[in-house]
Amino acid sequence: MELFSLTIHELQGLLVKKEISAEELTKQVLERIEQVEDKIKAFVTITKEEALKAAREIDQKRINGVSLGPLAGIPMALKDNMCTEGIKTTCSSKILYNFIPPYNASVYEKLLGAGSVLLGKTNMDEFAMGSSTENSGFFATRNPWDLNCVPGGSSGGSAAAVAAGEAIFALGSDTGGSIRQPAAYCGVIGLKPTYGAVSRYGLIAYASSLDQIGPFTKDVTDCALVMNTITGHDPFDSTSANADYPDYTSFLVNDIKGMRVGIPQEYFGEGIDPEVENKIKEAIKKLEELGAIVEECSLPHTQYAMPTYYLIAPAECSSNLARYDGVRYGLRAEDADDVLSMFSRTRNQGFGVEVKRRIMLGTYALSSGYYDAYYLKALKVRNLIKQDFDQAFEKFHCLLTPTTPSVAFEFGSKSDPLAMYKQDVCTIPVNLAGIPALSLPYGLVNNKPVGLQLIGKAFAEGTLLRIGYALEQNSQETRITPILEGVK
Amino acid sequence: MGQYEVVIGLEVHVELKTKTKIFCGCPTEFGGEPNTHVCPICLGLPGVLPVLNKKVLEFATKAGLALNCKIAEFSKFDRKNYFYPDLPKAYQISQYDLPIAEQGYLDINVNGQTKRIGITRLHMEEDAGKLVHQGLTISSSNSSLVDYNRTGVPLIEIVSEPDLRSAEEAKAYLEMLKAIMEYIDVSDVKMEQGSLRCDANVSIRPMGSKEFGTKTEVKNLNSFRSVQRAIEYEIARQIDIVEEGGKIIQETRTWDENKGITLSLRSKEEAHDYRYFPDPDLTPLVISREWVEELKAGLPELPAFKKERLIKEHGLPEYDAGVITSSRALAEFYDKTVSLHPDYKAVSNWIMVELLKLLNAENLEITDSKITPQGLAKMLKMIEKGTISGKIAKQVFEEMFNTGKDPEVIVKEKGLVQISDEGQISTIVDQVIANNPKSVQDFKAGKEKAIGFLVGQVMKETRGQANPGVVNKLLKEKLTKL
Numbered sequence: 001m002e003l004f005s006l007t008i009h010e011l012q013g014l015l016v017k018k019e020i021s022a023e024e025l026t027k028q029v030l031e032r033i034e035q036v037e038d039k040i041k042a043f044v045t046i047t048k049e050e051a052l053k054a055a056r057e058i059d060q061k062r063i064n065g066v067s068l069g070p071l072a073g074i075p076m077a078l079k080d081n082m083c084t085e086g087i088k089t090t091c092s093s094k095i096l097y098n099f100i101p102p103y104n105a106s107v108y109e110k111l112l113g114a115g116s117v118l119l120g121k122t123n124m125d126e127f128a129m130g131s132s133t134e135n136s137g138f139f140a141t142r143n144p145w146d147l148n149c150v151p152g153g154s155s156g157g158s159a160a161a162v163a164a165g166e167a168i169f170a171l172g173s174d175t176g177g178s179i180r181q182p183a184a185y186c187g188v189i190g191l192k193p194t195y196g197a198v199s200r201y202g203l204i205a206y207a208s209s210l211d212q213i214g215p216f217t218k219d220v221t222d223c224a225l226v227m228n229t230i231t232g233h234d235p236f237d238s239t240s241a242n243a244d245y246p247d248y249t250s251f252l253v254n255d256i257k258g259m260r261v262g263i264p265q266e267y268f269g270e271g272i273d274p275e276v277e278n279k280i281k282e283a284i285k286k287l288e289e290l291g292a293i294v295e296e297c298s299l300p301h302t303q304y305a306m307p308t309y310y311l312i313a314p315a316e317c318s319s320n321l322a323r324y325d326g327v328r329y330g331l332r333a334e335d336a337d338d339v340l341s342m343f344s345r346t347r348n349q350g351f352g353v354e355v356k357r358r359i360m361l362g363t364y365a366l367s368s369g370y371y372d373a374y375y376l377k378a379l380k381v382r383n384l385i386k387q388d389f390d391q392a393f394e395k396f397h398c399l400l401t402p403t404t405p406s407v408a409f410e411f412g413s414k415s416d417p418l419a420m421y422k423q424d425v426c427t428i429p430v431n432l433a434g435i436p437a438l439s440l441p442y443g444l445v446n447n448k449p450v451g452l453q454l455i456g457k458a459f460a461e462g463t464l465l466r467i468g469y470a471l472e473q474n475s476q477e478t479r480i481t482p483i484l485e486g487v488k
Numbered sequence: 489m490g491q492y493e494v495v496i497g498l499e500v501h502v503e504l505k506t507k508t509k510i511f512c513g514c515p516t517e518f519g520g521e522p523n524t525h526v527c528p529i530c531l532g533l534p535g536v537l538p539v540l541n542k543k544v545l546e547f548a549t550k551a552g553l554a555l556n557c558k559i560a561e562f563s564k565f566d567r568k569n570y571f572y573p574d575l576p577k578a579y580q581i582s583q584y585d586l587p588i589a590e591q592g593y594l595d596i597n598v599n600g601q602t603k604r605i606g607i608t609r610l611h612m613e614e615d616a617g618k619l620v621h622q623g624l625t626i627s628s629s630n631s632s633l634v635d636y637n638r639t640g641v642p643l644i645e646i647v648s649e650p651d652l653r654s655a656e657e658a659k660a661y662l663e664m665l666k667a668i669m670e671y672i673d674v675s676d677v678k679m680e681q682g683s684l685r686c687d688a689n690v691s692i693r694p695m696g697s698k699e700f701g702t703k704t705e706v707k708n709l710n711s712f713r714s715v716q717r718a719i720e721y722e723i724a725r726q727i728d729i730v731e732e733g734g735k736i737i738q739e740t741r742t743w744d745e746n747k748g749i750t751l752s753l754r755s756k757e758e759a760h761d762y763r764y765f766p767d768p769d770l771t772p773l774v775i776s777r778e779w780v781e782e783l784k785a786g787l788p789e790l791p792a793f794k795k796e797r798l799i800k801e802h803g804l805p806e807y808d809a810g811v812i813t814s815s816r817a818l819a820e821f822y823d824k825t826v827s828l829h830p831d832y833k834a835v836s837n838w839i840m841v842e843l844l845k846l847l848n849a850e851n852l853e854i855t856d857s858k859i860t861p862q863g864l865a866k867m868l869k870m871i872e873k874g875t876i877s878g879k880i881a882k883q884v885f886e887e888m889f890n891t892g893k894d895p896e897v898i899v900k901e902k903g904l905v906q907i908s909d910e911g912q913i914s915t916i917v918d919q920v921i922a923n924n925p926k927s928v929q930d931f932k933a934g935k936e937k938a939i940g941f942l943v944g945q946v947m948k949e950t951r952g953q954a955n956p957g958v959v960n961k962l963l964k965e966k967l968t969k970l
């Protein structure tokens with residue numbers, strides 16, 4: 001039995017019945033990592049010994065009759081921008097190549113409390129800036145569906161790890177599509193929760209008002225199970241929402257009759273690969289078959305989302321990343337003769353091209369004399385984009401769009417930053433509005449997965465899971481697994 | 489000097505005495521081994537987030553109310569971005585365009601005249617750490633260490649209107665501000681420990697001119713004395729430049745306490761662009777009017793009101809009332825003492841003369857001295873009853889100041905009880921008359937003053953313990969009978 005290819009809920013059944021132990025499961029997944037990692041390169045750090053130790057502890061607890069949750073003993077991976085005490089956390093940046101946090105991210109604390117087993121930290125675009133994981137300061141991660149293609153980004157390592165069976169589930173972070181786009185490219189489920197639903201404490205910030213942690217899983221049920229563990233109010237995060245968080249599995253009912261689904265015009269047509277669009281239209285038909293009411297709608301400010309994002313996110317990042325100055329931790333340039341040259345040399349040597357580009361963009365947008373024209377204007381447009389969604393949700397339970405304009409592309413094929421930025425055109429508006437969106441695989445184009453995006457209003461993750469679950473239960477297109485070349 | 493008007497505005501930083509820092513749970517306590525009052529949050533480690541300490545908002549609001557400010561209904565925190573090794577996030581969380589309080593004032597008293605000084609704004613922010621240079625000066629150091637204990641200690645910055653017209657007024661403003669912060673109990677306001685810091689914006693303009701001259705900002709003012717000295721120096725420097733046909737350059741200058749001069753630190757061109765923007769990690773503050781009213785109702789009597797009351801109800805001279813109310817501790821000492829011994833004038837005199845003399849001589853705060861209101865009240869009662877003379881009381885007072893002992897115990901131990909027994913004194917008076925025929929003769933010849941010498945001699949013989957009234961009476965009786 002290939003344990004690594006199973007879901008959380010399938011494995012949990014086996015663990016509860018004591019047909020397998022957490023240690024066996026963890027060993028098998030670690031073996032799988034050994035087998036495929038030189039091809040995929042999903043991990044920056046693998047914590048083999050700690051994982052086996054944690055798994056044995058869970059087994060002991062189970063023997064002792066301690067009541068355990070559904071994530072207990074399940075091996076998982078974290079994107080390398082979530083702080084793990086005593087375990088290197090690098091953001092795939094040279095500037096943090098040796099940073100070992102003295103504390104845990106709140107989300108990792110929750111996973112530890114639930115008994116899940118950390119296998120390691122996954123590769124990403126440096127500081128989560130990018131859409132291909134090519135911007136990692138260390139190495140690129142490959143797409144398990146086609147090793148010549150990118151896994152997407154910035155959470156490419158987490159997406160590839162789940163798709164390749166190197167982790168049962170993983171967490172990523174999504175600032176402009178960094179969970180959903182790699183989930184789409186790798187053919188797994190990816191959810192960006194409502195801003196504030198998952199604590200950001202211990203998530204190394206890229207753009208604070210947009211960043212949100214969310215899960216990568218193999219199916220919708222697993223997504224609900226992980227959401228049950230990671231959501232909730234955190235007193236250490238002032239932007240964390242003190243809301244009623246439901247049991248997300250309660251939405252997993254195979255019935256969407258009468259649910260109203262909007263199809264925003266602006267996400268189709270120009271710039272979208274026609275084959276991808278066709279797949280999405282198949283999904284729309286499927287929803288209608290299942291009794292959903294599907295109608296076209298409009299989000300008129302969509303075209304301004306990209307420029308708005310590329311002012312707000314860089315502005316926040318220019319400030320968030322200023323602390324990497326070589327004074328306290330991480331890289332320090334050796335050859336400096338005073339404090340200023342230590343700052344500038346450290347930052348020059350430690351940051352990659354894309355990070356520098358965004359820091360400069362953001363610094364400019366916040367400069368005196370430009371603030372009103374750029375940053376303040378962007379905040380106003382952000383509000384308009386949010387209003388578009390608010391209006392749409394007066395009529396619809398959810399909106400449906402492609403997650404990405406195309407399927408995974410080849411390494412090096414998007415060397416123009418703007419071409420790369422356009423990969424996030426369907427995902428960025430959601431972050432600006434602070435609302436949740438689920439990316440669900442829906443078939444293949446050229447043997448590469450297509451991603452379908454369901455967008456909901458704030459705290460309506462349950463609705464998205466319900467519709468996703470119905471599609472999953474009634475279509476062969478959603479559960480797809482790559483066949484890795486040269487792996488037995 | 490007469491042809492120029494001086495224009496001064498002060499920017500004052502006050503460290504709030506909350507138990508914990510503004511955005512984390514670390515203690516705010518002064519001192520401590522370097523980097524022991526720190527945690528991932530105040531060290532700005534990757535991934536951490538700030539959570540506002542509600543006490544900081546409360547203290548800042550109280551300060552705003554005590555300074556007659558309008559308290560914002562909607563306020564927020566902004567990031568002030570600049571690189572410096574003592575600033576671990578490379579930005580300071582501060583408030584930019586929506587401070588917690590605005591448009592206030594405080595009244596100062598200079599040369600018997602009351603003057604209202606406008607307060608532009610009051611905002612909350614976090615403090616930075618401290619560099620410890622490994623040489624005598626920053627430029628002679630090969631390296632510097634950083635102590636982050638102070639990082640994240642809450643501050644309020646209070647910016648005055650350019651309403652001050654002399655170094656003396658600036659000092660009076662600062663003293664009043666200090667007193668108010670003490671009264672409302674939000675800060676230790678100790679300049680030497682850095683819990684009260686002051687920068688001065690100084691400019692001059694021709695008398696009668698409505699336009700402001702070019703200002704310089706003077707930093708590194710570490711005592712009330714240096715505030716006054718630095719401003720006086722800066723005024724003189726600016727006048728010299730203008731008199732010589734030069735132009736003042738807008739710049740930041742630092743006060744060199746030892747040399748007694750200000751030195752250029754950086755010009756306007758080199759000034760930072762702080763790229764302020766709203767901190768996305770902190771949610772905006774919506775401040776309820778009910779809460780503000782509650783705080784307002786809970787404010788104690790402030791120094792200006794207390795001073796008025798002491799003048800009107802206790803009949804104290806304005807100067808004395810001003811001095812006593814200038815520090816919260818002194819005012820509380822006065823209040824407590826008069827509650828036990830309601831002779832306002834006597835209590836005030838003992839504080840103004842003896843207590844302040846001893847405090848100044850030893851450079852102590854009243855809270856550092858051992859004297860208690862109970863002790864002073866008891867001693868004043870002993871004078872009233874005639875147990876001790878006013879003269880002896882000074883000795884007793886000093887002893888109380890140094891040891892904190894009860895005045896009765898001191899009097900008993902030192903044998904200082906006043907001798908009022910006429911029989912006992914009479915014998916000594918006879919002796920003194922016999923031993924000083926010259927003075928007796930002088931008195932007889934009409935030199936009334938000679939009696940003073942004879943009284944002194946009796947006091948000397950009794951080591952000051954004889955009741956001066958009795959001595960006087962007996963001497964007069966016996967001399968006239970001669």
Ligand SMILES: [Zn+2]
Nearest residue numbers: 512514527530
């Ligand atoms: Zn701290």
